Amino acid sequence: MKGTVIKSTGSWYQVRTEEGQIHACRLKGKFRMSGIKHTNPVTVGDKVAFELEPESHNGVIHAIDERQNYIIRKANNMSKQTHIIASNLDQTILIVTLAYPRTSLGFMDRFLITSEAYHIPAILVFNKADLMHDGLEELLDQTIDLYQHIGYRCLKTSTVDGTGIAELKEILQNKTSLLSGHSGVGKSTLLNHLEPDLQLKTTAISSYSLKGQHTTTFAEMFPLSFGGYIIDTPGIREFGLVDFADAEVSHYFKEMQPFIGKCKFNNCKHTHEPNCAIQEAVENGLISMERFQSYLSILSHEDIYE
Ligand SMILES: Nc1nc2c(ncn2[C@@H]2O[C@H](COP(=O)(O)OP(=O)(O)OP(=O)(O)O)[C@@H](O)[C@H]2O)c(=O)[nH]1
Ligand SMILES: [Mg+2]
Ligand SMILES: [Zn+2]
The missing domain is CATH 2.40.50.140 (Nucleic acid-binding proteins)
Incomplete structure (x- = not known):
């Protein structure tokens, strides 16, 4: 069978x-x-x-069967063992909240770079839009601008006022999608809004740490009544990258691709070398400083602890 x-x-x-x-x-x-x-x-x-x-x-x-693709991570950069999150995907959806709990740009970039490395289109869904006030709305719009400019599809959602739910449905229809993100960002709640019969367990974030409570404990794939499949996953603390060669990393930053091969040294790591097309693009505002910082942090193999 x-x-x-x-x-x-x-x-x-x-x-x-x-x-x-x-x-x-x-x-x-x-x-x-x-x-x-x-x-x-x-x-x-x-x-x-x-x-x-x-x-x-x-x-x-x-x-x-041989996998068409898969997405893989390490628990953190120190761990040796890798964990395959899911396979045979049409797209990955990263659920992000800039607060309650906070998702850092570094975390987002590590996820996006892994999707890029495995040739799986990634979409950013900024959930809890209803909570983004007191300056957070501005930060949200800037962040969306940043990633849209690079070419990532971005969407604001809220399960409280219904923002973006119809568009999210369209994105998911007839595709196999992975939902990922920190614990407490609302992955299971979003899924309950799309498919009320699922009645997935959800829990409020801790009022003390403002972090999620790791409610979903196993990844699980569900058929969507409007066509397609979705995989709900347990929240992750860190997205440890599998060992990419340093020279590969810039290829997975979409906006760096046009500058690759244009540096003075052909083994340029784009960190401190003179006449580096990528560092020049950062200086000229063609590549954002935030993304360049993520790039440097990945090359330095440091862990991001939040
Ligand atoms: N204000 C607000 N709260 C939301 C929204 N979406 C989800 N929540 C709340 O956020 C909390 C966490 O939601 P969950 O769906 O359990 O989060 P999760 O991402 O599945 O978390 P794990 O299973 O632990 O990975 C719940 O209390 C939800 O009601 C939203 O759009 N706005
Ligand atoms: Mg959950
Ligand atoms: Zn360079």
């Missing part, structure tokens, strides 16, 4: 067949052996082949 992994809880996988039946499956022994590099050898979105055990009616996964 064939199906798509819709949820993974460690050693058990929920697999949905094309007919919509859901089977609890385990992995055949050898897969556990081959998954040393990743913490998870099978991920949500994987197309798998499995056989049903006659007595238990549980499935045993014996093959995984």
Whole structure:
């Protein structure tokens, strides 16, 4: 039998067949052996082949189709093991809140760069628009300007006053999308607004730390009644980058691409070298200082602790 992994809880996988039946499956022994590099050898979105055990009616996964793509991260930059968040995606949606909780530009850039590296279009959804007052509205508009200018689609949403929900629906229709972002930004709440029957669990952010409470604990894929699939995921603290070669990193900053190959030195890292086309573009305002800072922070392999 064939199906798509819709949820993974460690050693058990929920697999949905094309007919919509859901089977609890385990992995055949050898897969556990081959998954040393990743913490998870099978991920949500994987197309798998499995056989049903006659007595238990549980499935045993014996093959995984080659992934069209996947998105991957490390828990932080120090950790060695990588975690595949999901596979076979049409797009990634990063849910961002500039406050309650705060999402930093550095975090956004690490997510965007990973999507870029794996050739998956990324969209930025700025949620909790209803809370963006007292100067935050200005910051929100500036941030949206910054990323739209680079070429990222940006959208403001609010589950309180309904802002942007119809447009979000349009973006998701007939696609397989990953929802990601910090805990407490409202991923599950947004999904409940799109599909009220899901009744996903949500929790208010901590009034003390203004951070989320890690309510969603496993990634799970849901069919959308208006067409397409969406994967809700647990909030992440840090988006640790997998090991990109230094020379690759500028290729994943969309706005740096036109300047690549135009520096004096062909091994230019664009950090301090003379006659560097990218540093000149920063000076001339063609590349924003914020994004250049993200670039430097990634090259220096430092962790961002918020
Ligand atoms: N004011 C306001 N609150 C919102 C909005 N969207 C979500 N919230 C609230 O934010 C809190 C966190 O929402 P969740 O949906 O649990 O957040 P999450 O991103 O799924 O969090 P994790 O599952 O922990 O990763 C809840 O109290 C929601 O009611 C919004 O647009 N405006
Ligand atoms: Mg959630
Ligand atoms: Zn350079």
